[in-house]
Every structure is written in structure tokens, then in C-alpha cells.
Amino acid sequence: MEKEALIYPSILSANFLHLSKDFSSMIKAGIKTIHYDVMDGLFVKDISFGEKLFKVLYERYHHKLHFDIHLMTEEPFRHIRQFLKLGGSDFTFHYENTINKLSELKELRYEFPYIKLGIAISPDTDVSRILGIASNFDQILIMSVVPGASGQSFIPASVEKIRRLAHFRNDNHLSYLIGVDGGIDDTTGPMCLREGADYLVTGSYFFSSLDKTAALNKILRKDL
Ligand code: DX5
Ligand code: ZN
Numbered sequence: 001m002e003k004e005a006l007i008y009p010s011i012l013s014a015n016f017l018h019l020s021k022d023f024s025s026m027i028k029a030g031i032k033t034i035h036y037d038v039m040d041g042l043f044v045k046d047i048s049f050g051e052k053l054f055k056v057l058y059e060r061y062h063h064k065l066h067f068d069i070h071l072m073t074e075e076p077f078r079h080i081r082q083f084l085k086l087g088g089s090d091f092t093f094h095y096e097n098t099i100n101k102l103s104e105l106k107e108l109r110y111e112f113p114y115i116k117l118g119i120a121i122s123p124d125t126d127v128s129r130i131l132g133i134a135s136n137f138d139q140i141l142i143m144s145v146v147p148g149a150s151g152q153s154f155i156p157a158s159v160e161k162i163r164r165l166a167h168f169r170n171d172n173h174l175s176y177l178i179g180v181d182g183g184i185d186d187t188t189g190p191m192c193l194r195e196g197a198d199y200l201v202t203g204s205y206f207f208s209s210l211d212k213t214a215a216l217n218k219i220l221r222k223d224l
Contacts, residue, residue, distance in 0.1 A: 006199035007189075007216055008035040008068050010181070012048055013150045013203035022207065023061055029212035033066040033090075035181070035201045040073040043097060044148030051082050058087045066090060070120065070181070070201075072147045077104040084112060092118030092141050092179075095130055105136065118179070122147055127161040131168050137176050139199075140165055144192075145182030150203035154183030159195055166196025189219035 011034055014022040026034065036057075039048040058067060068090045073079050076093035083091070098105075098119075105117065118139035121130055123146055134140060142165070144158035158180060165178050180192045181201035189200050200219065209215035217223040 006033065007031065007206075007219060008033045008179075008199055008201045009206045010035040010037055010070075010150060010201050010203035012037040013207040015207070019057075020060075023057070023065075025212050027061075027064050029216055031065065031216075033068050033199075035203075036067050036069045038069060038071050038073055038079065039148060040075075042074040043094065044072045046148055050079075051086060054083060054088065055086045062087055068092070068201075070141070077101065077108065080108060080115075084115070089114065090116040090118075092120050092139065094120045094122065094147070095125055096122055099129075102133065102136075118177075120147075120181070121161070123155050123158070127164045131164075134165070134168065134176055135172070135174050139177040139179055141179040141181055141201075142197075143182055144180050144184070144188070147182075152183055154185075154188040158182075159191060162192055162195040162197050169196075184219065186215070186218035190221050193220075 009026055009031055036054060037048050038050055039046050041047040067088060069083055069088050071079050071091060071093045074097060076098060080091050116138040118141055119130060119137050120141035120143055121127065122143050130140065142158050142161045144154050145152035162178055162180060169176060177198040178196055179199045179201060180197045184200045184202040185205040192200060206215055
């Protein structure tokens with residue numbers, strides 16, 4: 001059976017005045033996982049949201065939705081521990097600021113064997129840098145825009161990174177998921193899926209679409 005691709009809406013693009021409405025429309029459209037972008041104003045320029053909002057959303061929606069937490073923060077391991085206390089279990093942090101601290105990864109795995117850990121690479125980071133450590137992760141997230149803001153255009157060089165990661169996984173019998181985050185729409189999404197991506201994060205495209213189910217079907221090419 002062909003594997004089902006996964007779409008994770010990034011609530012950075014949701015309407016903060018009507019979050020519960022946006023959550024209802026995601027659930028109605030069949031979304032199973034949302035992408036929660038944590039930005040600390042240090043690793044990236046802006047501050048988004050953190051533990052407080054997560055607590056409220058998790059308590060209300062965890063029986064219907066998974067939370068994929070993307071930590072664009074200077075101290076991701078400290079934040080992981082905070083989010084773990086609140087129920088979080090799926091985390092992605094960045095290669096660029098953790099490469100010298102990966103011993104902390106081992107400690108986390110030992111203490112919390114059930115959690116899912118992912119590593120993200122920014123557009124300027126060559127994919128060959130993470131191949132040697134890829135087997136330590138449940139998922140690898142290719143940033144197809146500069147981290148820190150939604151609504152940017154997809155960087156075409158990301159496609160080659162997906163291809164490399166998919167080949168490497170195949171050649172080495174590994175099982176990490178490949179995700180792509182940034183500028184995903186009904187043109188770039190299908191392109192990434194063709195190259196071997198397993199999940200796609202979509203912010204502005206998804207939330208600006210009036211018909212969420214149609215938007216998903218267009219990314220997944222189910223409308224053809
Ligand atoms: C960017 C964030 C993304 C962003 C995606 O730094 O990590 O998750 O919200 O938004 P779009 O799909 O609009 O590029
Ligand atoms: Zn993200």
C-alpha cells in the first residue's frame with residue numbers, strides 16, 4: 001500500500017483572535033497533527049508563543065490532535081523539558097545551534113524513551129552535515145525558507161536535500177521521516193512529496209484557503 005503523506009498546519013499563520021475556530025476547521029478537515037512554532041527572539045528575530053499557550057491548546061485538543069513542536073530557540077533542550085511537563089512528546093530542534101550539544105540528546109532519549117525527536121536544517125546548511133547523525137532521529141526537517149517567519153517563498157534548492165535524504169535513508173535502511181517546512185502550497189507540496197518527503201508543514205497557504213479540505217487535497221493531489 002502506498003504511504004499516506006501527512007500535512008501539518010503551522011498555527012503561526014492561524015487567526016489568533018479566533019484560534020478555536022481554526023482548530024475546529026482543522027479537525028473537520030481531517031488534520032491529525034499541528035505544527036507548533038516556538039520562536040524565542042534569539043535564534044530567530046521574532047518571538048511567537050511558548051509554554052503558556054501550548055498548555056491551553058494541549059489540554060483542550062490533545063485527544064484529537066498531535067502537537068509537533070518546532071523549537072527555533074537558543075536553548076531547545078531546556079524548552080523540551082518544559083514542554084514535556086505539559087504533555088508535549090514530539091520535538092524538532094535545529095542542527096545549527098545544537099551540533100556541539102548532542103550529548104544532551106542521549107540524556108533525553110534515556111530519560112524519556114517514548115518521545116520523538118527531530119532535527120531541522122536551515123537553508124544555508126548543507127544536507128551532508130547531518131547524514132552521519134541522521135540515524136539518531138525520528139524525523140529530519142528541511143527548512144525550505146529562512147526560519148523565523150511564515151509567508152516566504154519556497155527555496156528551490158530544498159528539493160535536492162529531500163532527494164539526498166531519501167536516497168540515504170534507503171541505502172542505509174533507516175526509518176526517519178523527512179519533513180519540509182516553509183513555502184508549501186499546491187505547487188511546491190506535490191514536488192516535495194514526489195522527491196520522498198513524508199510530511200509537509202503549511203502555514204499561510206493552508207490558513208488563507210477558505211476551503212481547508214480542498215487545500216489539503218490540492219497539496220496531496222487528491223483533487224485530480
Ligand atoms: C518558519 C516556520 C514555519 C512557517 C511556515 O520559520 O518554521 O513553520 O510557519 O509558514 P509558511 O507555510 O507560510 O511558509
Ligand atoms: Zn516550523
